[in-house]
Amino acid sequence: AIISIAFDKPAIVIDGNIQRIISRLYEIKEDLKKSKSKIYGKLEKIISQERPGDFAQALMDLGSTICKPVNPKCNSCPLLKYCLAHKNNTYKFIPLKTKKLNxxxxxxxxxxxxxxxxxxxxxxxxxxxxxxxxxxxxxxxxxxxxxxxxxxxxxxxxxxxxxxxxxxxxxxxxxxxxxxxxxxxxxxxxxxxxxxxxxxxxxxxxxxxxxxxxxxxxxx
Ligand code: SF4
The missing domain is CATH 3.90.79.10 (Nucleoside Triphosphate Pyrophosphohydrolase)
Known part of the structure; x- marks a missing residue:
């Protein structure tokens, strides 16, 4: 996140907020420990080449204010119509954590x-x-x-x-x-x-x- 925000270079950023948004957006039903490479792959395809800093900041803001771990505010979310976890009502279980997998x-x-x-x-x-x-x-x-x-x-x-x-x-x-x-x-x-x-x-x-x-x- 720091590289893309400070230097506006298209670096891939993954923090907890971004993991959660991407996992829900693409309905990645794998444990977080195993899904990182898949999340990187998805991010690589959608990261803004022109404004990577804004892209990273926007995702982090979205994760902290709207796509929260509990009770996400889906009706206010700009990704609503693309979000598979919302569409299939699985967002409460995504991202999956090991405890749940067991x-x-x-x-x-x-x-x-x-x-x-x-x-x-x-x-x-x-x-x-x-x-x-x-x-x-x-x-x-x-x-x-x-x-x-x-x-x-x-x-x-x-x-x-x-x-x-x-x-x-x-x-x-x-x-x-x-x-x-x-x-x-x-x-x-x-x-x-x-x-x-x-x-x-x-x-x-x-x-x-x-x-x-x-x-x-x-x-x-
Ligand atoms: S629609 Fe809901 S679950 Fe999907 S990214 Fe937005 S807030 Fe998160």
């Missing part, structure tokens, strides 16, 4: 069924297991490293969204793909909540993320 990764589906009265279908989870007894949208089993075969619980024209949601539990990270469908028939023992119900805001965090993804993006 965690088990589980995958599954969250089934968001909407009735013809525009209500979301919730069920009570089984008494055993994680989130036991909580009221949630139904989900599949969570399988290690691969997605299980989707088996939606109600008849419908189910579609899988491109975006996933991610959540860290103490012993594993979870990726859930969202499936949605309009539902005409459902069992009597389900719970129906309007889309603006405050109950949806008190769901377990991972479920709340899935419901919010659908409602906030008007994917219904």
């Amino acid at each position: 965690k088990v990764i589980k995958k599954g589906y969250l089934y968001i069924g909407i009735t013809t009265e525009e209500k979301i279908i919730l069920i009570k989870r089984p008494k055993k297991g994680l989130l036991s007894g909580t009221i949630c949208p139904p989900s599949s089993d969570w399988k290690q490293n691969e997605f299980p075969t989707p088996k939606p619980p109600f008849k419908g024209d189910w579609k899988i969204l491109n975006e996933s949601i991610f959540h860290s539990f103490t012993h594993f990270d979870l990726e859930l793909k969202i499936m949605i469908s309009k539902i005409n028939e459902y069992p009597n023992d389900v719970y129906l909540e309007p889309l603006n119900s405050s109950i949806l805001k008190s769901l377990p965090t991972v479920m709340k993320k899935g419901v919010a993804l659908v409602i906030d993006n008007h994917i219904i």
Whole structure:
């Protein structure tokens, strides 16, 4: 950074802010210790030859004010439309750190069924297991490293969204793909909540993320 800022030479600069921005921009899902050469490669292609100092300074400013480690302000980010981690909702996990890599990764589906009265279908989870007894949208089993075969619980024209949601539990990270469908028939023992119900805001965090993804993006 010093060479490019002080002497305006096109030196490649990598600090924590720049690592984070480039990793998210190109959705580099490798541990930071291993991804440096890939980050250099990406930077080499986009560094400004005319104004490398400004380029370095701009990236560092972006990293410290907008593309922060936690809660990046993506809606104010000039890279928003190019950013793969934002597009795929993976920015919370990028850049990856060794601690996270050592965690088990589980995958599954969250089934968001909407009735013809525009209500979301919730069920009570089984008494055993994680989130036991909580009221949630139904989900599949969570399988290690691969997605299980989707088996939606109600008849419908189910579609899988491109975006996933991610959540860290103490012993594993979870990726859930969202499936949605309009539902005409459902069992009597389900719970129906309007889309603006405050109950949806008190769901377990991972479920709340899935419901919010659908409602906030008007994917219904
Ligand atoms: S869109 Fe969001 S994650 Fe992507 S570079 Fe900008 S602030 Fe970072």
